[in-house]
Amino acid sequence: MNDERNGRDEAEVRPADANLQAYLAEAKRLFEREILPRWVAADNVWRSAWAMDGILDYFLVSGADSAPYGDAALGALDPTQLGNWWDDFGWIGIAALRAAEQGFAPQRRDDFLKIAINAWAYMYGPGWSTQAGAAIYPFRDLPGWASFASEHANNIGAPNVGKRIGQTRPNPQPPLPPNAWMMPRRIPGGAWNSPITLDAYPDPVPTRQTEWWRSYLNPVQNTVTNGLYALLSLRLHRASQNPAFAQVFRASNLNTSACRVAWTEQIGWFNQWMAGTPQPDQSLLMSLPSGVLVRERVSTFQPVGPNAQLYWDAMYRSSLAWTGDQGLLLGALREAQAVWPGGVAPPKVLSLYPALIEGVFKNAYQPRSYGSVSGSFPMPWLDTSSPSPYYAPSPGNDDGDYQTGVAVFMRYLLQAWRAKPTLVQGYRAQILANADAIVLPGFGEQAYPGGACDAFTPRQGSVADAMTAYVNRLSVLVLAIAMGR
Numbered sequence: 001m002n003d004e005r006n007g008r009d010e011a012e013v014r015p016a017d018a019n020l021q022a023y024l025a026e027a028k029r030l031f032e033r034e035i036l037p038r039w040v041a042a043d044n045v046w047r048s049a050w051a052m053d054g055i056l057d058y059f060l061v062s063g064a065d066s067a068p069y070g071d072a073a074l075g076a077l078d079p080t081q082l083g084n085w086w087d088d089f090g091w092i093g094i095a096a097l098r099a100a101e102q103g104f105a106p107q108r109r110d111d112f113l114k115i116a117i118n119a120w121a122y123m124y125g126p127g128w129s130t131q132a133g134a135a136i137y138p139f140r141d142l143p144g145w146a147s148f149a150s151e152h153a154n155n156i157g158a159p160n161v162g163k164r165i166g167q168t169r170p171n172p173q174p175p176l177p178p179n180a181w182m183m184p185r186r187i188p189g190g191a192w193n194s195p196i197t198l199d200a201y202p203d204p205v206p207t208r209q210t211e212w213w214r215s216y217l218n219p220v221q222n223t224v225t226n227g228l229y230a231l232l233s234l235r236l237h238r239a240s241q242n243p244a245f246a247q248v249f250r251a252s253n254l255n256t257s258a259c260r261v262a263w264t265e266q267i268g269w270f271n272q273w274m275a276g277t278p279q280p281d282q283s284l285l286m287s288l289p290s291g292v293l294v295r296e297r298v299s300t301f302q303p304v305g306p307n308a309q310l311y312w313d314a315m316y317r318s319s320l321a322w323t324g325d326q327g328l329l330l331g332a333l334r335e336a337q338a339v340w341p342g343g344v345a346p347p348k349v350l351s352l353y354p355a356l357i358e359g360v361f362k363n364a365y366q367p368r369s370y371g372s373v374s375g376s377f378p379m380p381w382l383d384t385s386s387p388s389p390y391y392a393p394s395p396g397n398d399d400g401d402y403q404t405g406v407a408v409f410m411r412y413l414l415q416a417w418r419a420k421p422t423l424v425q426g427y428r429a430q431i432l433a434n435a436d437a438i439v440l441p442g443f444g445e446q447a448y449p450g451g452a453c454d455a456f457t458p459r460q461g462s463v464a465d466a467m468t469a470y471v472n473r474l475s476v477l478v479l480a481i482a483m484g485r
Helices: 004-013 020-041 045-062 067-076 086-102 106-124 145-151 223-239 243-252 256-274 323-339 353-364 405-419 425-438 463-484
Strands: 285-287 292-294 320-322 365-370 373-378 381-383
Touching: 020 045, 020 067, 020 463, 045 067, 045 086, 045 405, 045 463, 067 106, 086 106, 086 223, 106 223, 106 243, 106 256, 223 256, 223 323, 256 323, 292 323, 292 353, 320 323, 323 353, 323 405, 353 365, 353 405, 353 425, 373 425, 405 463, 425 463
Parallel strands: none
Antiparallel strands: 285 292, 320 381, 365 373
16 A cells, blocks of 8 residues: 555645646657557457547547547547457447547548447347337448348347246246346446356355465456446437437337336446445445445355355455456446435435545555665555565456556546546646656656556567556546646
8 A cells, every 4th residue: 555655655746636648748748659559459348438438538638639539539439449248348438439429530520429339239229119019229231230230240248147047048047936046136227248048157166265276257247347337328218308319210110118227226236236236245345444446256156045045256356356346336326326316315325426536546556666766556456465576466457457447447537527527636646756857767667566457568479468567657647648638
């Protein structure tokens, strides 16, 4: 955790205010030289959609002309580029909808809106349309979407894994109902990241594990999939009320009532797991001396048998939080609170997002040096039980994907700042100090302590892996630019 000495040193050398020209120059360099060429070559749709969300923020604060990048954005959102689990489509849909609403490459606005509708329909599954027997999504006149549809015609939808498990895992275990110990504990609401099949299934165990002998990321009800689904459902439902989008929504036959029910049920699901699960080791909410964090996945499945045996996810780690999840929940809870129906008591969970912000700044920031550049920087994930958080393993040892967490948190912090600056004002000096470090020569090199849990050092591996650290840096700079102004 941050020590007092380190905090005093930073305060002594921190400039009085934002160095806007340096931030803008480095943001421009990062986008044009480090991010753009990798973005168009990444061939990984969820990582490209994740990066696009950060690119949208760059254009938002810089005022640069986005028109030349419309085709690149459509290519980045092509689901045939490793599109797989349902959470991939949450990233796709959120980025596409933001592009349509923000006026990014305005000549492609309707195409971005179509992609957002397609992505939500795919996450929702059967019933997304007002017309019976509709295909898996409405629009095929977009790069890759016709081909993907032809290969995924039997999509069941992220909320329906339990309901349809007999179709995907026909493996009854008498005398219990089929696959009973894999059923979700909290209903209604709740999304899975992939179907439970004979080849891919969770590992329910009767006692909570402390040693993880098996490393898997799916199929689970994790926070990222549910946060993305909640946000996309909420935002798409609101977009359906925008007269400028009416023609595309009419052409889609989207069931907007189902969209509204989806986001309200998702908030109810989070409320059950975060505010309605009083057992500290089972709750999705991790309470800390300063603030709270949301855990990476839910802990348990439906109780089964005459003794109501509670089964645990063998890969559940009560001490683990992904920084990206904190951003997704910050966005989902804040936005849901703003539009919660009048006359209906809001769930308790909606009031938790300020504590999530505090939880990240007070816990996920750790002292680190990059060559001669020192400071306290956000970690992409945090294991509160680890004696050295820099070396704590990521979920499923998937370091490349989980390195993306800092940019997710920063983009939703930027949105919170724009909506209500007082939510973030208390952390302004900390954000500007990070931006000051990022513009210095040598930042992101020779990290000390080392370890894979590092948001800012470029990784070896795929093009998407090499891009991530630069998008994380960009996300801090665009927030600092907005706060500096």
